[in-house]
Amino acid sequence: MQELLSEGYARVEIKEMMQMSYHTIRRYASGEPYKLCRINKAKMKRLNNESYREDIVSYLQKNMTFREICARITVAGYNGKQSQCNSYCHELIDELSLSYNPRRNSAWVAMNPTAPKPKFHSVSFSDVFDYIWSDKELDVSDVVYIINKYPYVFDIIDCVRDFRNIFIQKNPVLLKQFIFIYSVCDIKPLKSFASGLLMDFDAVCNAVSSDLSNGFVEGINNKIKVIKRTMYGRAKIDLLRIKVLHCL
Numbered sequence: 001m002q003e004l005l006s007e008g009y010a011r012v013e014i015k016e017m018m019q020m021s022y023h024t025i026r027r028y029a030s031g032e033p034y035k036l037c038r039i040n041k042a043k044m045k046r047l048n049n050e051s052y053r054e055d056i057v058s059y060l061q062k063n064m065t066f067r068e069i070c071a072r073i074t075v076a077g078y079n080g081k082q083s084q085c086n087s088y089c090h091e092l093i094d095e096l097s098l099s100y101n102p103r104r105n106s107a108w109v110a111m112n113p114t115a116p117k118p119k120f121h122s123v124s125f126s127d128v129f130d131y132i133w134s135d136k137e138l139d140v141s142d143v144v145y146i147i148n149k150y151p152y153v154f155d156i157i158d159c160v161r162d163f164r165n166i167f168i169q170k171n172p173v174l175l176k177q178f179i180f181i182y183s184v185c186d187i188k189p190l191k192s193f194a195s196g197l198l199m200d201f202d203a204v205c206n207a208v209s210s211d212l213s214n215g216f217v218e219g220i221n222n223k224i225k226v227i228k229r230t231m232y233g234r235a236k237i238d239l240l241r242i243k244v245l246h247c248l
Helices: 004-008 011-018 022-028 049-061 064-076 082-098 125-133 140-149 152-170 172-182 188-199 202-210 215-230 237-247
Strands: none
Touching: 011 022, 022 049, 049 082, 064 082, 125 140, 125 152, 125 188, 140 152, 140 202, 152 172, 152 202, 172 188, 172 202, 188 202, 215 237
16 A cells, blocks of 8 residues: 555545555555564454345345444444445455445435436526516416415415515505415415514505605615725725715
8 A cells, every 4th residue: 555655546446456545545654564564463353244245135136335334233233343344345246246336316326337327307596486476477387386286376476476576566455465364374475574563564555655765865874884894904084075075
């Protein structure tokens, strides 16, 4: 292993070539090989991995990870370590020519890297949002799938259209009806939204019935706050006043 490191091999390559862990590579990367490889036979314990050979082979055929295999045979009485179990599993894979692949997908099903990737159709969050907010056209199959999985989407669409209609007609009576209907809605976010409108009813009612807006004032306030933050710790009110008047 030290010779391979001196020749410029990467540790990941050495790990695959010699079937050892990164911990082992770090441990023996430096030092005198003779001293590192000395074994105290008095303290050595005889591994009983052969007693679990058939079990390990069956686990490998099920594409279980080495960690899972080691955990199971340890419960059954295995007296070795994780690295020793890994080495023994590699030996069995080479000896029996097993097609071992521990990679799993999100459903925890073993994946075959050589198999062609399945083609699938998906609907993104932005598509659903545009369908609800902007009446974007979707395939009938996608709409059926969305409605079957999330049946409250229709209620959200009705809420969006009702609230938009309030501002189109500029009718405060529709606002009162909206709050009355959705304050007892089964969908908690819509119920909370209606309750918030009721708490600030006068301001919302003015926004519905009047063409006037404080958006310009709020924009100026935001611009002043940005200027103030860029000057933090460097100047006081006099320079701030000059910069604000210059920018405005």
